Amino acid sequence: xxxxxASPTARPGLSGFDLREQVARLGVWVALGVVLxxxxxxxxxxxxxxxxxxxxxxxxxxxxxALGQTFVVLTGGIDLSVGMLMGxxxxxxxxxxxxxxxxILPIVLLxxxxxxxxxxxxxxxxxAARVDPLIVTLAMLSxxxxxxxxxxxxxxxxxxxxxxxLAYGSIGPIPTPALLLGGLAVVCWVILARTPFxxxxxxxxxxxxxxxxxxxxxxxxxxxxxxxxxxxxxxxGLVLAARLGSGFTGAGAGFELSSIVxxxxxxxxxxxxxxxxxxxxxxxxxxxxxATMLNLLGISPFAQRVVNGVVIVVAVxxxxxxxxxx
Amino acid sequence: MGPATDREPHAPGPPGHLDEPPVIxxxxxxxxxxxxxxxxxxDLAVRPGSVHALVGENGAGKSTCIGIIAGxxxxxxxxxxxxxxxxxxxxxxxxxxxxxxxxxxxxxxxxDLDVAQNIYLHxxxxxxxxxxxxxxxxxxxxxxxxxxIPVAARAPVRGLSVAERQLVEIAKALSRDASxxxxxxxxxxxxxxxxxxxxRVIEDLRAAGRAVLYVSHRLDEIxxxxxxxxxxxxxxxxRTMPTAATSHQELVTLMVGRELVADLYPPRPxxxxxxxxxxxxxxxxxxxxxxxxxxxxISLDVWPGEIVGLAGLIGSGRTTLLRTIVGxxxxxxxxxxxxxxxxxxxxxxxxxxxxxxxxxxxxxxxxALDLTNLANLVSTxxxxxxxxxxxxxxxxxxxxxxxxxxxxxxxxxxxxxxxxGGNQQRVVVGKWLAIGPRVLLCDEPTRGIDVGAKAxxxxxxxxxxxxxxxxxxxxxxxxxxLGVADRVLVLREGRLVxxxxxxxxxxxxxxxxxxxxxxxxxxxxxxxxxxxxxDGTMTAGDADEPPMGGR
Numbered sequence: 001x002x003x004x005x006a007s008p009t010a011r012p013g014l015s016g017f018d019l020r021e022q023v024a025r026l027g028v029w030v031a032l033g034v035v036l037x038x039x040x041x042x043x044x045x046x047x048x049x050x051x052x053x054x055x056x057x058x059x060x061x062x063x064x065x066a067l068g069q070t071f072v073v074l075t076g077g078i079d080l081s082v083g084m085l086m087g088x089x090x091x092x093x094x095x096x097x098x099x100x101x102x103x104i105l106p107i108v109l110l111x112x113x114x115x116x117x118x119x120x121x122x123x124x125x126x127x128a129a130r131v132d133p134l135i136v137t138l139a140m141l142s143x144x145x146x147x148x149x150x151x152x153x154x155x156x157x158x159x160x161x162x163x164x165x166l167a168y169g170s171i172g173p174i175p176t177p178a179l180l181l182g183g184l185a186v187v188c189w190v191i192l193a194r195t196p197f198x199x200x201x202x203x204x205x206x207x208x209x210x211x212x213x214x215x216x217x218x219x220x221x222x223x224x225x226x227x228x229x230x231x232x233x234x235x236x237g238l239v240l241a242a243r244l245g246s247g248f249t250g251a252g253a254g255f256e257l258s259s260i261v262x263x264x265x266x267x268x269x270x271x272x273x274x275x276x277x278x279x280x281x282x283x284x285x286x287x288x289x290x291a292t293m294l295n296l297l298g299i300s301p302f303a304q305r306v307v308n309g310v311v312i313v314v315a316v317x318x319x320x321x322x323x324x325x326x
Numbered sequence: 327m328g329p330a331t332d333r334e335p336h337a338p339g340p341p342g343h344l345d346e347p348p349v350i351x352x353x354x355x356x357x358x359x360x361x362x363x364x365x366x367x368x369d370l371a372v373r374p375g376s377v378h379a380l381v382g383e384n385g386a387g388k389s390t391c392i393g394i395i396a397g398x399x400x401x402x403x404x405x406x407x408x409x410x411x412x413x414x415x416x417x418x419x420x421x422x423x424x425x426x427x428x429x430x431x432x433x434x435x436x437x438d439l440d441v442a443q444n445i446y447l448h449x450x451x452x453x454x455x456x457x458x459x460x461x462x463x464x465x466x467x468x469x470x471x472x473x474x475i476p477v478a479a480r481a482p483v484r485g486l487s488v489a490e491r492q493l494v495e496i497a498k499a500l501s502r503d504a505s506x507x508x509x510x511x512x513x514x515x516x517x518x519x520x521x522x523x524x525x526r527v528i529e530d531l532r533a534a535g536r537a538v539l540y541v542s543h544r545l546d547e548i549x550x551x552x553x554x555x556x557x558x559x560x561x562x563x564x565r566t567m568p569t570a571a572t573s574h575q576e577l578v579t580l581m582v583g584r585e586l587v588a589d590l591y592p593p594r595p596x597x598x599x600x601x602x603x604x605x606x607x608x609x610x611x612x613x614x615x616x617x618x619x620x621x622x623x624i625s626l627d628v629w630p631g632e633i634v635g636l637a638g639l640i641g642s643g644r645t646t647l648l649r650t651i652v653g654x655x656x657x658x659x660x661x662x663x664x665x666x667x668x669x670x671x672x673x674x675x676x677x678x679x680x681x682x683x684x685x686x687x688x689x690x691x692x693x694a695l696d697l698t699n700l701a702n703l704v705s706t707x708x709x710x711x712x713x714x715x716x717x718x719x720x721x722x723x724x725x726x727x728x729x730x731x732x733x734x735x736x737x738x739x740x741x742x743x744x745x746x747g748g749n750q751q752r753v754v755v756g757k758w759l760a761i762g763p764r765v766l767l768c769d770e771p772t773r774g775i776d777v778g779a780k781a782x783x784x785x786x787x788x789x790x791x792x793x794x795x796x797x798x799x800x801x802x803x804x805x806x807x808l809g810v811a812d813r814v815l816v817l818r819e820g821r822l823v824x825x826x827x828x829x830x831x832x833x834x835x836x837x838x839x840x841x842x843x844x845x846x847x848x849x850x851x852x853x854x855x856x857x858x859x860x861d862g863t864m865t866a867g868d869a870d871e872p873p874m875g876g877r
Binding site: 190 | 439
């Protein structure tokens, strides 16, 4: 027995190709293609430059917050506080600026600061206090809501025109918010796919215990994911503030769920470990286009909420079934 | 697995380089978890160039010892010295930095990453702030080729079998330039060819002046490849001695603290009843791509009172065959009959027909670890009246099953997680005894359990067979298959390639499993115990020597 083990490794796909895996990864792109085709063929006024412009602008807010949510979900966590953080940023930004362009820079810094503090607090709650992220971030949602209503109980302030460019301007033919989303998405993709930190985010979500055995500082990775998530939510809040033009107290409501829907539909496992921002981005476009179509077809925008609720359960069920079979 | 049959026994002599300080030394180390004293004043010194065995029954403190060396646990008392310098590891990373690398028994691979990403996890090759993926895969492929491990660098770990993961685990530990490699039951899920291969790797490490701390229940391996042995019992050091100066019998005595039956595999009176139809009959089981591997046209018959062993390399389809019989492999075609009655392909139909399935991984598939042992034991039957669980009936079932599986009744109320591996396995067997099985399928029934518990499980299986049950046992532990089974079926690449009587030599089985002659599936299909092919002459070397464990 001098030969090395010639044991056959069961799988024919030695390259690691896995059909189901590819379906989970690419399914959202297929769905996006189908919806686009249906829209172009069947929905009046869909295939217009104006509509494309509107879709991209609308996608930016959800897209940016969903990018952040992707980090947290990849670590196996969840962040329910992002929507309320966006609301807080909207109210504070427009309330404080009151139309004064000189305050734009301070407001941006303030928003980023809010994101940082929220993220650190969420992260510490999860890694230091060892409380379930669902509870930590639900509590944070309540705290942020309280802060909003302590500051004001009505719609306040206004955004200066220069600031509104963040939502309504264009650079060349591309809407500014879409460019911002694209830039952030590229940065997030590079971080997740091409840096050690990104690799560790996946590892922690896949198996925290094994990641720890490999020497990965799992608590620091989790904490960082919550910070990234909250900072991106704060940036999304700034774009939302520019879009709304005033400090509406209910501005961020619903983004916690729709950002999670985008992440899950995009193929990231709620249990963590696999997925990424490319799928999230496709899902954001998909959801935004669906919303636009509902709008063009004269269906109530609140139908989107109904759809969101159904879609998340269906999407999770589909992915879970795939994983069970795989 | 048995001893390294074809290797030259290296001169064990004095361990390693005595003039150099030990790579790691524990002095009077103690560690308690709650009220349980896991370690109590243990001394251990592993020298460069030494392969040092750490043996003891489950619960003897081996895992805690490893945990302390690996920086996972911190000792309550005593000193850890690294190359003579007292050290306190802040965590696993610190131990790793000190040149200590661990192959854990419970595997530590991250399922969603691929093989290369796992092997170099937290030590990724970088280019500036970024990962250098090209170098990662190039290095990993070269490393795997050097170790001749047949796994692709890009294969996702989630899709690998237990044995493949084990090989990756070993590759991971060896990819670090570690001066001490700790191996915790590294051969638990490897077949003999892979074990031989691992032993050669260990020999190379020893020759290169590395230290290996080798933890195993398989005393034959210990005697074959280690030069020093340390025996622990109940958290205390029993003795450290040169392996050459000890024997299988002495090790067992030191571990168990009592004289164990000298012969691990006593002959068993044949109780096979061939008067009626076979108790279990499988026809043409085929599955193109099962969860683990494909199988093709496998047929077998097992008579009442018979134990049939399934042998074969990794990926040969042993587990897939058992899963197919039970009906949990979607897409499989097969005909299964119990006592001549067709069984539908679903686990509930299998249970109704009296087929019990002791699964390979008791922690993952066999037990609900956080439930009580009682709950696990009744999980297959759940006595209920009008939808309400009958606690008294459940307790009675659990007690009967516990008695038959020689599990002490006092642990019934405890969570299964708290049991030793051997007792956990008794619970898994017991929960299937609760259904009053006519057929019992066992996949690696003694994997990772200590020598005393292993003998108990074997005795249990033999007793069940004598009571008329038909038993199919798949195992990577070839002496076990040969010692326990009345008849051995050898699978290779999803096909039944040989059918051999229980008493054949390991070499015969391995020749069929690895090299293989012509496919004998057709002739062996319905055979009632006749030998098929292969007389063992294909294998060179002194392979006919029986394993030191005896049979």
